[in-house]
Amino acid sequence: MRKKTINDLQVKGKRVFCRVDFNVPMDGGVIADDTRIRAALPTIRHLSDNGAMVILASHMGRPKGKIVEELRLAPVAKRLEELLERSIHYTREVIGEEVEKQVSELREGDILLLENVRFHPGEEKNDAELAKAFANLAELYVNDAFGTAHRAHVSTEGVAKYLPSAAGFLIEKELEVLGNALSNPQRPFTAIIGGAKVKDKIGVIDNLLDKVDHLMIGGGLAFTFVKAQGHDIGNSLLEEDKIELAKSFMKKAEEKGVQFLLPIDAIVADSFSEHAQTKVVDIEQIPSGWLALDIGPKTTELYSNVIKKSKLVIWNGPMGVFEMEPFAQGTKGVAQALAEADNTYTIIGGGDSARAVEHFGLSEKMDHISTGGGASLEFMEGKDLPGIAALDDRHSE
Numbered sequence: 001m002r003k004k005t006i007n008d009l010q011v012k013g014k015r016v017f018c019r020v021d022f023n024v025p026m027d028g029g030v031i032a033d034d035t036r037i038r039a040a041l042p043t044i045r046h047l048s049d050n051g052a053m054v055i056l057a058s059h060m061g062r063p064k065g066k067i068v069e070e071l072r073l074a075p076v077a078k079r080l081e082e083l084l085e086r087s088i089h090y091t092r093e094v095i096g097e098e099v100e101k102q103v104s105e106l107r108e109g110d111i112l113l114l115e116n117v118r119f120h121p122g123e124e125k126n127d128a129e130l131a132k133a134f135a136n137l138a139e140l141y142v143n144d145a146f147g148t149a150h151r152a153h154v155s156t157e158g159v160a161k162y163l164p165s166a167a168g169f170l171i172e173k174e175l176e177v178l179g180n181a182l183s184n185p186q187r188p189f190t191a192i193i194g195g196a197k198v199k200d201k202i203g204v205i206d207n208l209l210d211k212v213d214h215l216m217i218g219g220g221l222a223f224t225f226v227k228a229q230g231h232d233i234g235n236s237l238l239e240e241d242k243i244e245l246a247k248s249f250m251k252k253a254e255e256k257g258v259q260f261l262l263p264i265d266a267i268v269a270d271s272f273s274e275h276a277q278t279k280v281v282d283i284e285q286i287p288s289g290w291l292a293l294d295i296g297p298k299t300t301e302l303y304s305n306v307i308k309k310s311k312l313v314i315w316n317g318p319m320g321v322f323e324m325e326p327f328a329q330g331t332k333g334v335a336q337a338l339a340e341a342d343n344t345y346t347i348i349g350g351g352d353s354a355r356a357v358e359h360f361g362l363s364e365k366m367d368h369i370s371t372g373g374g375a376s377l378e379f380m381e382g383k384d385l386p387g388i389a390a391l392d393d394r395h396s397e
């Protein structure tokens, strides 16, 4: 890796400001999924076990620079104690005298969790004063918040300007797995892209067309492509102004020899509802007034067969409205095919797909589930992630 990692730092006796991504889904004050907390444990343990005084910082939700009681990190502090099987310190402040006092009292191996950094109005503005204040708390900066690496905020980017810095183990692993997959892929290499918005996935589709052998499209975004093929799509999701772009992607795929697969059948509904009337139709027979809310069984089978003969698969975005039971089959089928593909390295690109895999109880069967939603997408688009770009390079010594 080009960037320094935590293994390049001497942390004993040092105060280390460590950014993690504890932006976990909450359900009525209870943590609904602690994957991101678990993912940060190797770095936290390493720092603490090696005698650092660890200052942890994270955001949760989007409080927009104000204190929002439901977004305090108290439940995270508690879960962290359970997972680490030891006590940690937690302060209800982001910065200021109380934080400074608590930091000054830390002993080697101690861990202090700061309050949700987005309670401070300077965080998302990448305010230099706040960056200096964070930097004054510590002697070293470690970023392990892969999920937030695409944000240039104080705790993810600004503070790195004032302290020697390195990536934590999670960022190192994410970059290694996603980076290897994209730059040096095992073949056949297949990407499955779903979700709702063509607009959000343009960059990824474009970039992947230069790299993959098979590209399979599902979810709501498939229907802009189906429309571009010349079929009626009823009331299915459509981004009218992206039809030409969809055509250009299909042309690019042909020129590059990429097999570009679109749904051949769909589950259609007479309304966007769990209780809607539904039926399975071939893709050229979507009735007017109906909406396609999932890929159909023939498509699921087609996509599953391609998955099974692939050596590497990246999946980002659900195949249908999986939150509603009648439209969950396509997403579940693809997840199952990935789980059963023993000789295939499977990468789940974060966000909704990671949640779906978790929901179906198949997480253990995947080779890598990224903790980044937006971050993994931007990485796959080939964009520089500011939270990583800001870290010290290996050769800078």
Ligand SMILES: Nc1ncnc2c1ncn2[C@@H]1O[C@H](COP(=O)(O)OP(=O)(O)OP(=O)(O)O)[C@@H](O)[C@H]1O
Residues within 6 Å of the ligand: 194, 195, 196, 197, 200, 218, 219, 220, 221, 237, 292, 293, 294, 316, 317, 318, 319, 320, 321, 322, 323, 349, 350, 351, 352, 353, 354, 373, 374, 377
């Ligand atoms: N056929 C469809 N019609 C309308 N909405 C759909 C359809 N298929 C999937 N969706 C919706 O797409 C949403 C996810 O779309 P989005 O583009 O946000 O994906 P995503 O969150 O970016 O995926 P990921 O987080 O894995 O990158 C889900 O809530 C799902 O219900």
Ligand SMILES: O=C(O)[C@H](O)COP(=O)(O)O
Residues within 6 Å of the ligand: 021, 023, 061, 062, 147, 148, 151, 372, 373, 374, 375
């Ligand atoms: O969940 C995420 O994608 C990250 O934690 C970043 O959150 P954000 O989209 O609110 O910046």
